[in-house]
Amino acid sequence: MIIQTIRMKSVTAEGMGTLSVFEAEHDVPFAIKRIYYIHDVPAGVQRGGHAHKKLRQLLWCPYGKIRIRLDNGREKTDVMLDDPTIGLVVEHYMWREMFWEQDNSVLCVAADSFYEAEDYIRDYDEFLNAIKGKDLD
Ligand code: T46
Numbered sequence: 001m002i003i004q005t006i007r008m009k010s011v012t013a014e015g016m017g018t019l020s021v022f023e024a025e026h027d028v029p030f031a032i033k034r035i036y037y038i039h040d041v042p043a044g045v046q047r048g049g050h051a052h053k054k055l056r057q058l059l060w061c062p063y064g065k066i067r068i069r070l071d072n073g074r075e076k077t078d079v080m081l082d083d084p085t086i087g088l089v090v091e092h093y094m095w096r097e098m099f100w101e102q103d104n105s106v107l108c109v110a111a112d113s114f115y116e117a118e119d120y121i122r123d124y125d126e127f128l129n130a131i132k133g134k135d136l137d
Helices: 124-131
Strands: 004-007 009-013 017-021 034-038 046-052 057-063 066-071 076-081 086-090 095-100 106-111
Touching: 046 124, 057 076, 066 086, 076 086
Parallel strands: none
Antiparallel strands: 004 086, 009 017, 034 106, 046 095, 057 086, 057 106, 066 076, 066 095
């Protein structure tokens, strides 16, 4: 499975912290239409458990530690988001599960489309059927 990550540009000011930035279309391989974030999550919680038909997203964790399990129907890979300067590109037809490894870790997401409930596949067997015959990475 090909895992695409993006390292953000970071500017550190001595003793004053770091500013990290990515730009839509320049650093992220799509135009961004929606930003959301998931917060106030206790450690041990699992979210996700779905794929998208069209949606492409960039996930990053500005604070804490979140494990992302990606499953393309043939293989599964875990990616640990514990570095605020790393973004993970999650393409369509990729089953994802998110595991909160640390209290109050924040998951930020930049998405290429507005929210559409119909774009979700929330049943794993339906996901496996949907990817049959598709030429996906
Ligand atoms: C994803 C992972 C990484 C909205 O009303 N608008 C929105 O833009 C979103 C993203 C969600 N919602 C509603 C839909 C549900 O009633 O918020 C509720 C929680 O959504 P969900 O259970 O899908 O949350 P997660 O954390 O399982 O998944 C979310 C995204 O939905 C999903 O696209 O890839 O984060």
